[in-house]
């Protein structure tokens with residue numbers, strides 16, 4: 232369970248968000264939408280623990296009963312996927328995946344996990360490939376799996392489907408949703424496209440939302 236309590240966000244004298252509270256259950260995908268500039272990506276940055284110094288934030292966040300307040304980014308166990316896949320260009324596809332594996336997974340076991348992951352996404356034999364040689368859809372899949380191999384306890388998706396063409400978008404979106412349901416990861420999805428909302432999923436629209444004073 233990922234919970235946000237009483238989140239207020241200011242930038243100078245401007246209040247962007249006030250008293251926002253939200254709970255996301257295991258495997259649930261909550262869609263966060265609202266006008267451009269209303270603070271969606273900044274909320275994700277705050278959850279990750281790297282809020283830009285231009286902002287002042289208050290409120291608290293918990294993940295599976297553990298407070299995230301003051302924790303370093305690497306201690307938060309939160310994965311993120313952006314519209315740009317951000318694969319490391321100087322590493323091979325296999326090395327990109329291996330990068331996310333816990334240090335305790337070593338040697339042959341490490342190579343086997345990478346090979347198994349590539350097989351799961353239909354990319355057997357791609358371990359040595361340069362990421363620049365992959366198609367957009369292949370890169371998107373590698374990037375999602377890299378985020379999942381780190382075994383995140385929550386996932387933040389910042390418009391991860393917006394750059395994909397229509398057919399690929401539908402295919403990749405269902406793949407992402409399947410993985411989230413299978414691994415029961417609470418997920419916050421930022422999007423401008425309501426077609427991205429999973430069937431029956433909750434939508435949190437910052438544009439129409441009224442602050443709740445808790």
Ligand SMILES: Nc1ncnc2c1ncn2[C@@H]1O[C@H](COP(=O)(O)OP(=O)(O)OP(=O)(O)O)[C@@H](O)[C@H]1O
Nearest residue numbers: 242247265266267268269270271272273274283285
């Ligand atoms: N480093 C910064 N310094 C000052 N203002 C910033 C900084 N980063 C973002 N902002 C401003 O803060 C506001 C919130 O930005 P944010 O990126 O969170 O919006 P958003 O809702 O994600 O927008 P979009 O839907 O366009 O991606 C915007 O008005 C933006 O211009």
